[in-house]
Amino acid sequence: MKKIGLTAGLLLGAMSLAQASDELAKSKNCMTCHSVERKIVGPSYKDIAAKRAADKGAVAALAGKIKAGSKGEWGAVPMLANAVSDAEAETLAKWVLSFK
Numbered sequence: 001m002k003k004i005g006l007t008a009g010l011l012l013g014a015m016s017l018a019q020a021s022d023e024l025a026k027s028k029n030c031m032t033c034h035s036v037e038r039k040i041v042g043p044s045y046k047d048i049a050a051k052r053a054a055d056k057g058a059v060a061a062l063a064g065k066i067k068a069g070s071k072g073e074w075g076a077v078p079m080l081a082n083a084v085s086d087a088e089a090e091t092l093a094k095w096v097l098s099f100k
C-alpha cells in the first residue's frame, strides 16, 4: 500500500511539473509559434529535442536562446528575444528537451 501511494505521489508530482511548464509556455506566448508535434512559425518541440538530444550543454544553450532569441538554426525566420527570467528560460528549455 505504501508503495502504491508513493508511486501515485511521484506521478502526480511529475505531472504537475509538466503542467506548470505547459502553462508557462502558454503564458509566455511560446505556443503562438511552436507546438509539440508540428512546425508552426518555429520548429516543433519534438524536432528541437531530437536535434539537441545528444548535446550535453543543451539546457543552457537553449535557455540562452529562449531568452535572447535565435537565428539561423532552423531556417530563415529568426526567434526574437522573449520576456522570460533566467529561471523561466531554464524551466522551458528542460521542458522542450523532455519531448525527445
Ligand code: HEC
Pocket (backbone or CB within 6 Å): 025, 028, 029, 030, 031, 032, 033, 034, 041, 042, 043, 048, 062, 065, 066, 070, 071, 072, 073, 074, 075, 076, 077, 078, 079, 080, 082, 084, 092, 093, 096
Ligand atoms: C514569434 C514566434 C516565436 C515565439 C513567440 C517563440 N519562438 Fe521559439 N523559435 C521561433 C523560430 C522561428 C525559431 C527558429 C530560430 C532559428 O532558426 O534559429 C525558434 C526556435 C526555438 C528553439 C530552438 C533553438 C535552437 O537553437 O535550436 C527553442 C528551444 C524555442 N524556440 C523555444 C521557445 C520558447 C520556450 C518560447 C516562449 C518563451 C518561444 N520559443 C517563443 C519562433 C518563436
